[in-house]
Amino acid sequence: MKTYYDPEDLKKFGKISDFQPELGKKFFDYYGSVFEEGALTAREKSLIALAVAHAIQCPYCIDAYTVDTMEKGCDEEQLMEAVHVAGAIRGGASLVHGVQMMNKYKDLSM
């Protein structure tokens, strides 16, 4: 069955440089630097990436950062807490607009 998403494509991520080597290289160099140990640990960054992957609902990223967080010693509880962070921010982002709705409602009401 043909689909837009193929798990095998994740392994080919590096090939995006084939069509534009210069920008591809810049991106992957930057990407590598971002995930290095810094003020945040590599593990903290991996958990943030997992949360962001869920927020943007990228199947490749969810695949990659589930593996990566496991290989950084995280357990299922920690992975799911990261997903809840994404859920809370996404849910909060909807709900905080409720204030806008309330303001408008009040403006239009007697």
Place this chain on the structure above:
Amino acid sequence: MEVLTHKSLAAQGHEFSEADRQLQLLRDVGLTPFQENLKNSNLFPFRPVDLDIFQINVGKMCNQVCKHCHVDAGPDRKEIMTRETMQQCLDAIDKTNCSTVDLTGGAPEMNPDFRWFVEQVSAKGKKIIVRCNLTIIVANKKYNDLPEFFRKHNIEVVSSLPYFSAGKTDAQRGDGVFERSIKALMMLNKAGYGMEGTGLTLNLVYNPSGAFLPPEQSALEADFKRRLKQRYNIEFNALFAITNLPISRYLEYLVASDNYADYMEKLVSAYNPVAAKNAMCRNTISIGWDGYVYDCDFNQMLDLKVSVKQENQHVADLDMNALQERVISVHQHCYGCTAGAGSSCGGTTV
């Protein structure tokens, strides 16, 4: 997913209890032969450095049936080393300058001659490592004094604890193993093991509970130390992060869970020439329960004996010069020791 019953693969008559079948599957995966990578790293033929560690597997009998066990150990395995073979090991040790004797199993303590053997090795002044599965200490009253016995001979205790929580530990090692391991660790701490200033070393071993590679060792060690101290007031010296090798029960798990091809690809792509250079098989030999000699415990389980004359493959007939000049037997499972930061019985190698 439930992959195994509580029987060993051997007792089940499972195809992966046969070394040939495992080697065939490792060949069939169709990835770069390990020798090719060694050649590219200028390490082929793969030769030993000075022999430092005698690792002796005193038997396959164990009180646990762990899902990843490369020995396929368990209560139904009756192969154990006799005192006669132990004496042959002692005689062979005398012919070397090795510093360390590393005792493993199964649960080595279940061998009825275990304590006698330790006393003999101890009298030689060698450093002794015992790979203790922890639960054996609380399995029966007759084992309750093991921490004291270990202390008496200044043994370094190396024990598996896949995680600092029950879920992951029990998933790999069996129901209730975590709770009993914690109890045993408390007994070891009480005897001075892992405690500052005692000189009694207690090292823990982490290996992944699934088809993924281990984390960076030092970060995980810090996490283990913090969690075990906070939750159980347990202390230990170092954590060894070990990669699961695709043989025996772990191979069975990989195949049954449809993770085999991806896992092998991951190991191959993570090949690290520095880890290959530092592989434990270069300074270690491994003796099986029946006295045959291997380059490592994994080759032992795949029945890949040391490549010396057939009449010199038993510990009673070792030719130390020939052993030192041999070529180490390698196969696709060796990628498990060379992935990323490397893996050995003492943790990472890079």
